[in-house]
Amino acid sequence: MSDKLVMSTGNKAMAAAVKMVKPTVVAAYPITPQTEVIEAIAEYVDGGEMTARYIPVESEHSAMTACIGASITGVRVFTATSSHGLLYMHEMLHWAAGARLPIVMGQINRTLAPGWNIWAEHSDALSQRDTGWLQVYVSTVQEAYDATIMAFRIAEDNRVLLPVMINMDGFLLSHIMQPFEMTEPGDFVPQISLPHKIDVNDPKGYGAMSPSDIHFTFRHDMEKAMRASRTVIAETEAAFAKRFGRSYAPIEEYLCDDADVVIVAMGTLGKEAEVAADLLRKEGVKAGVMRIRWLRPFPVDMKIEGKDLVVIDRDYSFGFGGVVAGEIQARYPQAKIASVIAGLGGQEVTYEDMANFVRTRKVGTEFWFGIPSEEQ
């Protein structure tokens, strides 16, 4: 293993990871704050550092579709997008997952218009929850790099064969420089072998008319693959830790064992929350943090017995509530949740703000950070 310590933005680290795993085709369309990823890849390809075919398509709908076309031939495929680009892909996200294609996509989380706004928010990815894509949320440049490498191995595992979306907070991580270890993955990501790849010597029809009962089976198979992906993720993260020394879990816990109150958040908010927990501990509050990394498949073993949860959602499902809070409540009906809506449109949320959410929490209520209490 030859690790190099380098400085990089989240975007460039993701591009570097993609280069390392040598996809055959990259099809992409620019959108802020993802552009750096695909510009870096375009440079690698033009400069001869990467032998992939780079297809500069005319829209995201075509980006995802070109990835689908490439993937079904059995090669490794990557794309990246954000926000409106992701939404414009929505139809094809279903096509990719339904066709069981292990496409890996970098997804830089950003708000949606109107009111054009380019800053971080999770609404874009969360509104794609039901497409059959695996979703991981990262919180550091190192994690962006590592998760990208692991994503290929997970997606391409024959027990999974579902696409993976790596979510990274726009600007807060995509454009932030941090040092990270640039690990050569070597054979950590095995050669891709797609069992249902197109083969002219064994002609098959793909996506043909399917009667209800068969269609039902296809969908159930997808869910079985989602469940199996929990095992594959655990194996992959364990193998990664063993080989490269950096360990990850579907939920990263910080000071949770004896905690009375736990902040739950995704992405950079989840990392910042660790500082809030330290601060609260100094005040004698037994606080901890659960940073949800894999939102799909959803974690099945959250240890929340006897704890208050302060769930910070950088998103909102109108007419319902914070998405992550709602997901936890649905899966763990006994959960005692104080829901906080914060960080929409890139609103700044500091560890001090988070500590305050904990201090003033009211379980069973929803609090919009920055909106006066009489308007809540």
Place this chain on the structure above:
Amino acid sequence: MTEIPKEEMLLKCPSTCAGCGSLLALRYILKAAGKDTVLVIPACCNSVIQGVYPYMLHTVPVYNIAFAAAAACASGMSEAFRAVGKKTNVIVYAGDGGTADIGIQALSGALERGEDFLYICYDNEAYGNTGMQRSGATPLGAITTTTPNGKTVNKKDLDRIIEAHNLPYQATACASYPADIYNKVKKALSIPGPKFIHILAPCPPGWRTPSEKTVEIGKMAVKSGIWVLWEKEYDKFTISAPSRAAMKKPSPVVDYLKAQGRFRKVDDATAAKIQAQVDKNLKKIAAEAAYSEENA
């Protein structure tokens, strides 16, 4: 002489780069269109140029819409205005990416349906808003952030694609010729049905030219014949005055290329290829104008 109104329809606070050709063009478009106008703007530089809420650059309403959606939005808006008897001008102001690439499907649909609005594509030959990636309208040889060694394929001939829809009015223009823009917009808005104007809009950061050279660079494009000003009203095709003059003795395209940093990787063979394409296109256009005159 064209009398252009003194009244400014843009306030003095645009968040453009210095020397932006698209804003220069818009200034005259709005002067020609007047107050009874709504602008529809898909994602592009002009989504940013208009300023940050609650401030606004334009003195007419601006409706911002998703990148692929401008022509469909304008269709709905125009149909609604006409339904209640309003004449309000609906003008799409979109970049080349939003027109030639992601937006072309909605545009084609609207043109085919014969919707009553004016679609203006300002062509800075790349994706300016996201930091200068290649678009379908980026010319051969131009460096962008996704074609770091220069684009290896040709500029999409957007005008021929639009022309295939047989719309009542279609024109090209260039930000360096404001009177020509003004006249074409006036004429377009006097005709019912779909109208399309394609404006070359030099872009200093994207073209890697000095900010104060925008007008000069645009003129070089026209004088070399790499950009030709013409208009087509129903079947009547006419070459506009600046291009008619230029076509008598076009200047070498290589002067135009040399004046811009984005073409610095163009080798002699590519330059010759571009010159040959320009020569061929000029012949085609001259023949079309002659044919139109004969059959008038």
